[in-house]
Amino acid sequence: GQNIDQPTEMTATEGAIVQINCTYQTSGFNGLFWYQQHAGEAPTFLSYNVLDGLEEKGRFSSFLSRSKGYSYLLLKELQMKDSASYLCAVSDSNYQLIWGAGTKLIIKP
Amino acid sequence: NAGVTQTPKFRVLKTGQSMTLLCAQDMNHEYMYWYRQDPGMGLRLIHYSVGAGITDQGEVPNGYNVSRSTTEDFPLRLLSAAPSQTSVYFCASSYEGASQPQHFGDGTRLSIL
Numbered sequence: 001g002q003n004i005d006q007p008t009e010m011t012a013t014e015g016a017i018v019q020i021n022c023t024y025q026t027s028g029f030n031g032l033f034w035y036q037q038h039a040g041e042a043p044t045f046l047s048y049n050v051l052d053g054l055e056e057k058g059r060f061s062s063f064l065s066r067s068k069g070y071s072y073l074l075l076k077e078l079q080m081k082d083s084a085s086y087l088c089a090v091s092d093s094n095y096q097l098i099w100g101a102g103t104k105l106i107i108k109p
Numbered sequence: 110n111a112g113v114t115q116t117p118k119f120r121v122l123k124t125g126q127s128m129t130l131l132c133a134q135d136m137n138h139e140y141m142y143w144y145r146q147d148p149g150m151g152l153r154l155i156h157y158s159v160g161a162g163i164t165d166q167g168e169v170p171n172g173y174n175v176s177r178s179t180t181e182d183f184p185l186r187l188l189s190a191a192p193s194q195t196s197v198y199f200c201a202s203s204y205e206g207a208s209q210p211q212h213f214g215d216g217t218r219l220s221i222l
Contacts, residue, residue, distance in 0.1 A: 004151060030208070031208050033210065041215070041216075042199060042213035042214060042215050042216055043152075043199070043213050044213070045210035045211070045212070048208065048210060050208060087151070087152070089151075089152075091206075091208070095206040096154060096157070096167065096206075097152075097154070097211070098151070099151030099152040099153075100151050101149055101150055101151045102151070
């Protein structure tokens with residue numbers, strides 16, 4: 001079966017760095033997406049990785065290792081507004097997105 | 110630019126009633142999707158469309174119908190509502206399927222009593 005695993009919840013301190021991990025087992029791989037979802041709102045796109053390595057975009061970076069079926073989202077200089085759920089999704093062999101359940105990130109002052 | 114617009118935002122139905130959730134996008138995207146989001150679970154694909162006149166089933170299609178008569182509109186119909194269909198429904202669109210990000214509407218919160 002297809003499976004995406006993420007931690008359910010993480011807590012971090014304002015100004016710190018946090019790494020949210022995602023492991024996947026899917027039928028085929030056509031890229032991995034990270035989305036941010038604030039409570040009661042729609043998911044919004046953060047990053048896309050299709051090749052191994054690190055993609056940096058401001059305070060957010062995303063890493064992919066296809067051989068390990070592993071990705072992480074790195075958030076630097078955490079701000080209170082970063083409190084949200086972070087969703088990992090993999091595009092499978094049918095180009096459909098398989099979604100993880102999301103990681104709720106709680107930022108404390 | 111409105112993006113993806115979903116109506117209504119909230120709705121309460123009785124078991125057995127039918128209703129249509131509306132979704133419209135103004136980005137000229139070919140691909141459109143309907144998901145449901147339930148607590149503790151990832152988004153699950155209900156139906157999707159790769160262009161006007163073309164629809165296909167996703168992971169959880171039972172109890173739902175869709176149509177795509179225009180590029181802009183992709184309505185989702187609940188045929189006979191059941192309590193198990195209580196969920197938050199998101200419509201999304203993308204320029205193409207594989208590597209382009211999906212843009213989401215604000216969601217419809219649906220309760221079935």
